Amino acid sequence: MSQSIDDLPKVDDFLQELATIQQTGSKRIAILGSRHVPITHQTLIELMTYALVLEGNRIITSGSTGTNFAAIRGALRADPSMLTVILPQGLDRQPRESREQLETVMHLVECPENNSLSLGEASALCNQEIISRCQQLISFAFHDSHTLLQTCRDAEDQRKVVTLFYFD
Numbered sequence: 001m002s003q004s005i006d007d008l009p010k011v012d013d014f015l016q017e018l019a020t021i022q023q024t025g026s027k028r029i030a031i032l033g034s035r036h037v038p039i040t041h042q043t044l045i046e047l048m049t050y051a052l053v054l055e056g057n058r059i060i061t062s063g064s065t066g067t068n069f070a071a072i073r074g075a076l077r078a079d080p081s082m083l084t085v086i087l088p089q090g091l092d093r094q095p096r097e098s099r100e101q102l103e104t105v106m107h108l109v110e111c112p113e114n115n116s117l118s119l120g121e122a123s124a125l126c127n128q129e130i131i132s133r134c135q136q137l138i139s140f141a142f143h144d145s146h147t148l149l150q151t152c153r154d155a156e157d158q159r160k161v162v163t164l165f166y167f168d
Contacts, residue, residue: 026056030130033067033140042070049074053082060130063087063094067140088122089114127151136161142168
């Protein structure tokens with residue numbers, strides 16, 4: 001089966017991705033992932049986020065437990081001013097344990113206008129906002145994490161560098 005020129009990856013896309021990977025200095029990195037994450041994985045995500053912030057990167061994530069909670073914890077430890085958290089709904093809709101941590105975040109964006117939506121719908125909108133603000137996406141998901149996997153596809157379509165780790 002032959003491929004047409006339209007099916008081949010575009011050289012410009014490749015060069016843009018290569019430039020982003022090689023970029024030294026500050027990047028805007030989104031970290032998103034599943035809520036259901038083992039403690040050992042949360043510790044690794046926290047350490048990775050801590051190191052990314054120490055290297056001068058800005059972190060963008062969402063609220064909730066699991067991956068995002070660990071990313072927030074790591075960024076807050078390194079430099080709270082380098083963290084932006086965008087919530088899918090209002091702060092009052094977040095779990096209590098997340099709310100306590102989120103109240104310490106300097107750059108917190110709430111979306112109470114999404115309170116009438118299901119969490120899945122609000123999360124999908126929130127993830128779109130997050131990837132529109134980043135240069136790179138790091139995602140931690142399961143193979144059946146439909147919203148996260150769609151976010152990764154959308155980020156790739158927007159020519160973002162996407163690193164996807166699977167838990168399963």
